[in-house]
Amino acid sequence: MIAEHSEHFERRCGRSRFMAMRKHLTWYCRNFRGAAEMRAQMTRANSSADVCRCLTEFKSCAFPGITARQPTEVLCEAGVPEGFVAP
16 A cells, blocks of 8 residues: 555656655554654655665565565455456
């Protein structure tokens, strides 16, 4: 969700205005281990690529050895009907 939000903002408003997105990014960074560090990194993000890099680094540190899966895989496992979410 955070990556999609930042990419949408960047497409709509442009990279030059990405600094305005930073406050929104910090809202996602609450109530989990490592949230303070992630919040600090998000306040320095200058693009959606920076956000994705931050998320990738966090995932590799917080969940070593776990590979990312597509959202549709997770939703289908949770009982959402196949085809309900576009790939």
